[in-house]
Amino acid sequence: MNVQEREINGFAIDQFNQYGLEVGKTQGICPTCSHTRKPENKKAKCASYDWERGLGTCHNCNTSFQLHTYRRKGASEKVYTRPTKPTDLNEVGTKVEGWFKERGISPASLRDLNVTTGEEYMPQTGKSENTIQFNYYMGDQLINVKYRDGRKNFKLYKGAEKIFYNINSIIGYDACVIVEGEMDVLAMHEAGVTNVISVPNGATLNSNNLDYLDNCIDYFDDKEKIILAVDADEPGQALRQEFIRRLGAEVCYLVDFSDCKDANDYLVKYGKSALRNVIDNVRPVPLEGVSTLKDIEDELKDFVKNGFKPGFQIGLKNFDNIFSTYTGQFITVTGVPSSGKSDFVDQMVVGYNQLYGWKTAYASPENQPVYLHAHKLMRKHWQDMPAVGDIGGDKWEQVTDHVNDNYFFIDMDKYNLEAVLRKGAELVKRKGIKCLVLDPFNKIRDVNAHSDDVNRYTMDYLAKIEAFCKKYDVLTFIVAHPTKMYKGQDGKMEEPTMYNIKGGGEWYDASYHGLLVHRDYDAKTTKVKVLKVKFQNLGENGAESFFTWEPRSGSFVPHVTSEAEAEPMPWE
Numbered sequence: 001m002n003v004q005e006r007e008i009n010g011f012a013i014d015q016f017n018q019y020g021l022e023v024g025k026t027q028g029i030c031p032t033c034s035h036t037r038k039p040e041n042k043k044a045k046c047a048s049y050d051w052e053r054g055l056g057t058c059h060n061c062n063t064s065f066q067l068h069t070y071r072r073k074g075a076s077e078k079v080y081t082r083p084t085k086p087t088d089l090n091e092v093g094t095k096v097e098g099w100f101k102e103r104g105i106s107p108a109s110l111r112d113l114n115v116t117t118g119e120e121y122m123p124q125t126g127k128s129e130n131t132i133q134f135n136y137y138m139g140d141q142l143i144n145v146k147y148r149d150g151r152k153n154f155k156l157y158k159g160a161e162k163i164f165y166n167i168n169s170i171i172g173y174d175a176c177v178i179v180e181g182e183m184d185v186l187a188m189h190e191a192g193v194t195n196v197i198s199v200p201n202g203a204t205l206n207s208n209n210l211d212y213l214d215n216c217i218d219y220f221d222d223k224e225k226i227i228l229a230v231d232a233d234e235p236g237q238a239l240r241q242e243f244i245r246r247l248g249a250e251v252c253y254l255v256d257f258s259d260c261k262d263a264n265d266y267l268v269k270y271g272k273s274a275l276r277n278v279i280d281n282v283r284p285v286p287l288e289g290v291s292t293l294k295d296i297e298d299e300l301k302d303f304v305k306n307g308f309k310p311g312f313q314i315g316l317k318n319f320d321n322i323f324s325t326y327t328g329q330f331i332t333v334t335g336v337p338s339s340g341k342s343d344f345v346d347q348m349v350v351g352y353n354q355l356y357g358w359k360t361a362y363a364s365p366e367n368q369p370v371y372l373h374a375h376k377l378m379r380k381h382w383q384d385m386p387a388v389g390d391i392g393g394d395k396w397e398q399v400t401d402h403v404n405d406n407y408f409f410i411d412m413d414k415y416n417l418e419a420v421l422r423k424g425a426e427l428v429k430r431k432g433i434k435c436l437v438l439d440p441f442n443k444i445r446d447v448n449a450h451s452d453d454v455n456r457y458t459m460d461y462l463a464k465i466e467a468f469c470k471k472y473d474v475l476t477f478i479v480a481h482p483t484k485m486y487k488g489q490d491g492k493m494e495e496p497t498m499y500n501i502k503g504g505g506e507w508y509d510a511s512y513h514g515l516l517v518h519r520d521y522d523a524k525t526t527k528v529k530v531l532k533v534k535f536q537n538l539g540e541n542g543a544e545s546f547f548t549w550e551p552r553s554g555s556f557v558p559h560v561t562s563e564a565e566a567e568p569m570p571w572e
Helices: 094-101 107-112 182-190 211-220 234-247 263-270 272-280 293-306 341-356 370-382 394-406 417-431 454-472 505-510
Strands: 011-015 047-050 055-058 064-066 115-122 127-138 141-148 154-156 175-179 196-198 225-228 252-254 330-334 359-363 407-409 433-438 475-480 513-520 525-533 544-550 555-558
Touching (some): 094 107, 107 182, 175 182, 182 263, 211 234, 330 341, 330 454, 341 433, 341 555, 359 394, 370 394, 394 407, 417 454, 454 505
Parallel strands (some): 175 225, 330 475, 330 513, 359 433
Antiparallel strands (some): 127 141, 141 154, 544 555
């Protein structure tokens, strides 16, 4: 294959040898600094070329550069607006240069990182302001712009795709650094760390919506070392944990900024060499399954100060009063056929999505065809039944976009547990899912089971799910039908327990939580009963909540009994 037709790490070369260097030579001039040197030194071989990796390194100015430009591996399905490319990347002005210099950033780094200035309307002030502009490139395409005014107001270009700042810099490297702001990218660049990227919008506590990671996930496929140098505050640490969950603990390394908040603070206080030394001395994420007191000291301190953390809820008060949960666990949901098990699970994941932004993946062989399941989720978000006249309208576009971005349907000819869990792991990495639904478990077989004994099979099945939940911090729902049930003397179907599921006591013993969904057709109510909570701070065993089902939205609404029903008179 001709070298010009090759791919590097899966990225197709768009422009081969963009600087017109001597192809095949391992040493030569530097496109960054050679033209600035004295005439007698302009042709000095100060740089090394690695044509296999597509990277060059200068030993004079200590910078790295890409030998080629690349085409993006996978494009988003969404349609985004694009900002206009600035005409002059070098003009930032003496005043702006002085402002950056106070923060340890040189004019050379501003040029290298495509920092410009210009006027821009800022909604925070309601007028046009002089702004610093951080230009987000992917290849040679300007994808987004971050604007910053003198009052430290920020905005991104309206309607543009969110990506990492300086994303081109990590192509060809087997390692990269992730920071929390453009200033931190510039600081790292000053310290000689050039394969560094920044999130576009900082860190937000309790937010798992990393759409910029979804849009750039292919850039991390070849990374053997990902250094997380985010801010030391609480939102920064939450962001760090989400990166570890999505990218994998085995490749993630942690930075200690000591008494500083971030990389730029560290640069200003201690200098370039010290910041470089911090990156050279990162520590790996603690080994999975092995902990020391120091590894869990923060959690220990928090528990001593605040006790148990509250569980996550779904936003229905009568249910939230009796049940909540943590992630990294699984919930077994049972009930007789047509009792509303799947529908109530949908209600729960929609609640988690609305309250916490969690995304969900479904492996639901019985919830077919998929468009009908998507329609159910739409109704819950819409809070009504979409009509023909709604198609193409603003609300239709809003709701369909939301369902498209937050719910994913695993489609297989034959469902098996290991394949589903592999796909779940991929969706954690690529889409950031926080919930996984297996509905029903008996149609998602463990084809690699080592025993025909039903109890042993169940034990191993649930152990694999538990391991998945813990590794990826995912909340998993297992919908499990009971074995054959019988009607009682009153002619009504008996309420099953977890012991009625095939596999018996293993379900009760292994499950973190158990819920019963039971429909009373005469009363037109649905009861949800807590069969088990592993931790008593999360719920009440045996507690019940009652709902009526709203047919247009497909939502469960808390059932309100009449005053007479709620408080019987003494003579009744």
